[in-house]
Amino acid sequence: MDQLLQLVLAGIATGSIYALAAIGFTLVWQTSQTINFAQGEFVMLPAILVLAAVKFLHAPLPVAVLLATGGFLLLFGLGFKRYLVDPMARHGVLPLAIATMALSILMKEAAKDGFSAEAQQFPSLVPAGSLNLFGATLSLRDIAIFLVAVVAITALQLFVTRTRTGRMMQATAQNPGVAKILGIPTERMILLTFLINAGLAVLASFLISPIYLAKFSNGEVIGTAAFIAAIVGGFNQVRGALLGGFLVGLVDNLAAAYVSSAYRAAVPLVLLVLVILLKPEGLLGRKEERTV
Amino acid sequence: MNRLSLASRIDLNLATLLAGGVILWFVPATMKSYGIYVISFWLVMSIAAMGLNLTLGYAGLKSLAQAAFLGIGAYATALMTAKGGVFGPVWSWPAAFVASGALTFLAGVLLGFPALRVKFHYLAFVTLAFATLMFLVFRNEQWLTGGVFGFPDIPRPTLFGIQLNNDLAFFRFLLVVAMILSLAMWWLLRSPWGRAFQALRENPLRAASLGINLRTYTLLAFAIGSAYGGFAGALYAPMVEFIDPAPFAISASFVLLLTVVVGGQGYFLGPFLGAAFSYVLPEVLRVTGGLYLLIYAVLVLAMLLISPQGIIGIVEKFRETRRQKAAQGMRDGAKALLGTGS
Numbered sequence: 001m002d003q004l005l006q007l008v009l010a011g012i013a014t015g016s017i018y019a020l021a022a023i024g025f026t027l028v029w030q031t032s033q034t035i036n037f038a039q040g041e042f043v044m045l046p047a048i049l050v051l052a053a054v055k056f057l058h059a060p061l062p063v064a065v066l067l068a069t070g071g072f073l074l075l076f077g078l079g080f081k082r083y084l085v086d087p088m089a090r091h092g093v094l095p096l097a098i099a100t101m102a103l104s105i106l107m108k109e110a111a112k113d114g115f116s117a118e119a120q121q122f123p124s125l126v127p128a129g130s131l132n133l134f135g136a137t138l139s140l141r142d143i144a145i146f147l148v149a150v151v152a153i154t155a156l157q158l159f160v161t162r163t164r165t166g167r168m169m170q171a172t173a174q175n176p177g178v179a180k181i182l183g184i185p186t187e188r189m190i191l192l193t194f195l196i197n198a199g200l201a202v203l204a205s206f207l208i209s210p211i212y213l214a215k216f217s218n219g220e221v222i223g224t225a226a227f228i229a230a231i232v233g234g235f236n237q238v239r240g241a242l243l244g245g246f247l248v249g250l251v252d253n254l255a256a257a258y259v260s261s262a263y264r265a266a267v268p269l270v271l272l273v274l275v276i277l278l279k280p281e282g283l284l285g286r287k288e289e290r291t292v
Numbered sequence: 293m294n295r296l297s298l299a300s301r302i303d304l305n306l307a308t309l310l311a312g313g314v315i316l317w318f319v320p321a322t323m324k325s326y327g328i329y330v331i332s333f334w335l336v337m338s339i340a341a342m343g344l345n346l347t348l349g350y351a352g353l354k355s356l357a358q359a360a361f362l363g364i365g366a367y368a369t370a371l372m373t374a375k376g377g378v379f380g381p382v383w384s385w386p387a388a389f390v391a392s393g394a395l396t397f398l399a400g401v402l403l404g405f406p407a408l409r410v411k412f413h414y415l416a417f418v419t420l421a422f423a424t425l426m427f428l429v430f431r432n433e434q435w436l437t438g439g440v441f442g443f444p445d446i447p448r449p450t451l452f453g454i455q456l457n458n459d460l461a462f463f464r465f466l467l468v469v470a471m472i473l474s475l476a477m478w479w480l481l482r483s484p485w486g487r488a489f490q491a492l493r494e495n496p497l498r499a500a501s502l503g504i505n506l507r508t509y510t511l512l513a514f515a516i517g518s519a520y521g522g523f524a525g526a527l528y529a530p531m532v533e534f535i536d537p538a539p540f541a542i543s544a545s546f547v548l549l550l551t552v553v554v555g556g557q558g559y560f561l562g563p564f565l566g567a568a569f570s571y572v573l574p575e576v577l578r579v580t581g582g583l584y585l586l587i588y589a590v591l592v593l594a595m596l597l598i599s600p601q602g603i604i605g606i607v608e609k610f611r612e613t614r615r616q617k618a619a620q621g622m623r624d625g626a627k628a629l630l631g632t633g634s
Contacts, residue, residue: 037546084593091600094354098553099596101546106589113582220543224424231417262432269421276414277406 006136007253013142015249016149017043020204021226022233022241023153024197029235030173031193034085035097038104040223041111042201044216046072047122047209048111055115061123069202077198081191104219111216124210145207152203153242156196160238169193221265225252228272234285243284247271305560306478312564313471320463328459329531330575335463335470336527337571341551341563342477343520348549349557350481351513352493357403357419358548360426361518363540364399365392365525367430367437370446370535377443378436385449389469389526396522400515408510415514423542430537442536446529466527473523478560480516489513493558554595556604565603569595 021043028034036042049068053059059067084103088096126144130137160166171179172189180186204222212218225248233244248268255267275283316335320328344358371377372388383391399422407418430437437443448456449465456462480486488509491499500506529535538544547570555566573591577584599605 084597087597088600094348094557095553095596095600098550099593101550102589102592102596105585106593109583109586109589113586263425263428266421266425266428269424273418273421276417280414 002135003257005134006138007257008250009133009136009138010142011250011253012246013145013249014208014253015229015246016146016153017204017208017245018222018225018229018248019153019242019245020149020200020207021222022229022245023156023238024200025226025230026235026238026241027173027193028197029230031169031176031190032081032085032089033093033096034089035093035100036197037097037100037223038107038219039201039226040219040221041104041107042076042198042219043204043208043222043226044214044219045076045107045111046202046205047214048115048120048216050206051120051122051214052115065206072202073195073198076201077195078191080198081194085194104223108216108219115216117216119213119215122206122209122214126210141211145211148203148207152200153238156200157238165189165192224265225249225268228268232272232275232283234282237282237284240282240284244282247283308561309471309474309478313467316467317464320460325459328463330572332459332463332466332531333575334567334572335466336524336531337548337551338564338567339470339473339527340521340524341548341555341567342474343517343524344548345517345552345555345557345559345563346477346480346489346520347514347517348552349559349562350486350489350493351510351517353408353510353514354416354549355419355514355517356416356542356545356549357423357426358518358521359540359542359544360419360423361396361399361521362525362528362544362548363426363430363537364396365522366529366535366540367443367525368392368395368522369526369529370443371436373449373530374443374446376438376445381447385526385530389523392522392526393519394522396525397515397519400518401511403518404511404514408507408514419545420542423545427537427541430540437537440536442534444534446533446535448530448533462531466531469523469527473520477520481560485509485512490558550592554592554602556602556608559602559604559608562602562604569603 021039024042025036025039028036046068049072050061050064053064053067054061057064057067080103084099085096088099124141126141128139128141130139131143132138158166160170168179168184169189169192171182171184172186173193176186179189208218208222226245229244229248230241231244232247233240233242248271251268251271252264256264259267279285316331320331323331340358340362343361344355347353347355347358369385369388369392371379372383372391373381373385375381403418403422404415407415431439433439434441448462450456451465454461456465481489488499488504491502491504492506492509492513496506528539551566551570552563553566554569555564556562569591570588574584574588577587580587595603599609601608
């Protein structure tokens with residue numbers, strides 16, 4: 001029982017990171033029909049950038065964090081939209097999806113060749129201690145991850161539903177044509193979702209790297225998990241992506257303990273297939289929403 | 293008019309294919325074994341890409357499992373023809389080849405049936421799950437596949453009593469099989485079946501109203517495309533004589549998808565060009581050391597930005613502008629003749 005509880009809590013912690021990546025994924029999909037196969041690499045890279053800034057520019061850690069965050073937002077928020085998505089978007093979903101696949105190879109290889117092929121320590125803001133809860137040991141880092149992720153997602157949700165800009169963003173996602181007619185600067189709103197996506201990726205990166213170490217190949221696992229989380233929860237919703245993230249984190253952790261560690265990677269995918277066969281619109285998805 | 297130009301394009305495909313076959317028969321005679329290996333590898337991957345081109349380019353279905361089908365074909369052939377396998381050398385290579393194709397065809401039907409019942413693009417997710425699962429099976433079931441240590445000593449086939457151990461002899465054998473598979477694909481695409489696939493891609497609603505059974509045809513396209521993956525695997529195993537799970541990973545399926553799109557999806561010769569881009573170019577780039585994948589990814593991105601229709605798209609665009617220029621020239625000539633030009 002204690003072990004189960006511990007696994008569940010750890011699963012929720014990893015799940016909240018998957019949720020961050022999955023939410024970015026769905027946001028970008030909603031506003032621009034971009035299936036970003038490089039989402040995992042988006043989460044991998046910021047931590048590597050921080051370490052690279054420390055190593056090559058001899059920047060102190062806070063400066064390196066700022067530099068990496070700014071550089072990443074510029075390059076993979078603004079640059080990604082303007083120089084990859086915009087020129088490719090009018091040719092349909094597939095060529096763009098393929099282009100993001102190529103981008104994922106590029107980011108992975110650049111991190112490997114430009115920085116290091118080895119896993120690197122990444123400094124954690126939270127001490128390594130642990131807490132006892134109903135007999136289960138819970139690391140402080142897991143708690144911190146969960147709290148930071150929940151705060152970030154709640155803030156995002158409030159921004160999207162309660163502020164004027166957030167509502168304009170929603171309108172752009174739901175019907176770009178009408179939104180434009182009503183005077184919403186749709187282009188700027190789409191750009192905003194790309195920046196939010198990049199920001200969420202940075203956050204996820206800084207949260208996960210102290211645990212899993214910063215490594216060029218980290219994106220594979222995170223990308224698949226985010227992808228599954230987004231679809232399981234319902235492709236069109238922030239809430240769905242959140243639920244999907246927690247679910248994938250949980251299933252992943254429980255499968256490693258109770259099914260078989262050799263086949264753990266397949267278990268979330270089985271969940272995915274079951275969900276799409278039984279409830280194709282996702283757990284929280286709505287049927288009437290726009291299909292592509 | 294439209295029909296005529298289509299027919300001439302397809303005949304151009306056939307002519308290119310046959311000419312290419314003749315050239316490839318003679319060219320490698322002067323090459324060293326590494327060169328022969330590279331073009332053999334290119335041919336095998338072209339077959340796998342050709343299958344995916346049918347699935348993606350003609351039927352419009354996204355399969356993320358083509359490398360897994362390649363793996364199924366390769367391991368099935370290895371298990372049936374090598375001494376080290378649990379079954380031992382029970383079958384000859386041709387039998388193993390047919391069995392590999394049949395096995396992957398069946399897998400395609402079993403995967404496609406439930407997925408296509410729901411929604412067409414869900415096939416992508418189902419194949420993603422399948423590809424991950426197959427990779428884990430290849431890696432973990434050591435008693436069957438040798439796991440990460442690989443499966444050694446896969447024999448080259450014997451044909452009419454001749455053991456094809458010589459690299460050149462094996463390449464020519466590969467070429468003959470590849471030509472047969474390509475011709476079969478060419479015939480398939482021209483047949484009413486192939487036309488139905490294309491009708492589905494262009495306008496599924498209209499195709500359905502013309503009496504084409506959407507589900508059956510898409511399922512068939514996917515299953516045949518998968519079978520080509522299995523055929524390619526049956527050739528891959530004796531070519532390398534040693535297989536391990538790495539080339540059948542999910543990333544390999546992504547690269548195959550990339551190959552088809554870069555070559556030009558929906559064009560008969562696209563997979564050959566794409567495979568040259570994805571499998572020959574990295575070999576050439578090996579001189580750059582560890583950077584070759586990086587350069588490859590940059591080239592793919594540049595390629596897609598220039599022409600989202602792939603390499604063939606560039607050729608087509610060029611031909612289109614020439615045709616328009618010629619038409620414009622004729623129009624100008626006619627105007628001058630009539631004396632109405634300004």
